[in-house]
Amino acid sequence: MKKKNLYIPKAIIMSPIFWILLVVGFGILYFTNNLEIQKKTKIEETAIDITSVKEISEWEFLTIQREEFLQSSNSRAKLACIYTGTIRLGLNMKHAKKNWAKCSNDTARLELPAIEILDRDFIDEANTRTFHSEGKVSATMKETMYRDAKRQMKEKALTPENIKAAETNAKEQFTHLFKSLGFKHIEIQMEECIE
Numbered sequence: 460m461k462k463k464n465l466y467i468p469k470a471i472i473m474s475p476i477f478w479i480l481l482v483v484g485f486g487i488l489y490f491t492n493n494l495e496i497q498k499k500t501k502i503e504e505t506a507i508d509i510t511s512v513k514e515i516s517e518w519e520f521l522t523i524q525r526e527e528f529l530q531s532s533n534s535r536a537k538l539a540c541i542y543t544g545t546i547r548l549g550l551n552m553k554h555a556k557k558n559w560a561k562c563s564n565d566t567a568r569l570e571l572p573a574i575e576i577l578d579r580d581f582i583d584e585a586n587t588r589t590f591h592s593e594g595k596v597s598a599t600m601k602e603t604m605y606r607d608a609k610r611q612m613k614e615k616a617l618t619p620e621n622i623k624a625a626e627t628n629a630k631e632q633f634t635h636l637f638k639s640l641g642f643k644h645i646e647i648q649m650e651e652c653i654e
Contacts, residue, residue: 517577519549520628521621525612528590529604536594538601542608544582546616548574548625565643569633573650574625576616582609622652 523546530539552559554572561568582605626649634645 514552516553517549517551518629518632519547519577520574520632521548521625522546523548523616523621525615527608527611529608529611530591531600531604533600536596536600537591538589538593538596538604539591540604540608541588541590542582542605542612543586544609544612546581546612547577548616548621549577550629551575551577562642565641566646567637567640567642567644568646569637569648571629571633571647571649573652574622574629575652576613581612617652 525544525546527542527544528539529542530537532538550572552572554575556570556572559570559572584605629649630647633647637645
């Protein structure tokens with residue numbers, strides 16, 4: 460069977476309207492395909508960026524410098540020390556839920572983990588100053604004072620005001636970050652700090 464050729468009358472081919480319509484048609488086809496490629500690339504880039512946010516496991520939002528003066532005594536010894544520490548409050552994204560970021564169209568809904576102390580060893584032992592030492596100070600006495608200093612620093616750092624300040628900073632930074640990724644509306648929920 461012989462294939463029929465498409466016949467376009469000479470009058471149509473010679474018409475400027477035909478050529479204008481042909482150029483407009485190809486232009487629409489080009490921009491439609493290009494738009495789909497850009498949209499697909501944008502979605503892939505956004506997914507990579509969101510994955511990168513989680514890979515940066517620790518996000519610091521508030522730093523607190525503390526000094527604690529502690530003293531201890533028993534029948535054989537007396538000890539007084541000044542402990543210094545830097546407590547960093549922030550998010551550990553390793554504790555985020557699997558689907559912590561849900562994005563659709565121009566909206567990102569984020570469920571962030573609770574504010575926590577990022578570094579558990581926040582006392583700077585090299586800068587611990589012995590204020591007074593008398594008698595035979597045991598390792599147990601030193602360890603007990605160290606644990607007490609750590610507990611007191613933690614209690615004074617994890618105040619409702621400090622937690623609120625860290626949460627506010629986290630929400631501001633994540634809002635800014637996701638707006639830079641192209642989202643217009645960002646909704647953020649945070650788990651409650653229970654430390």
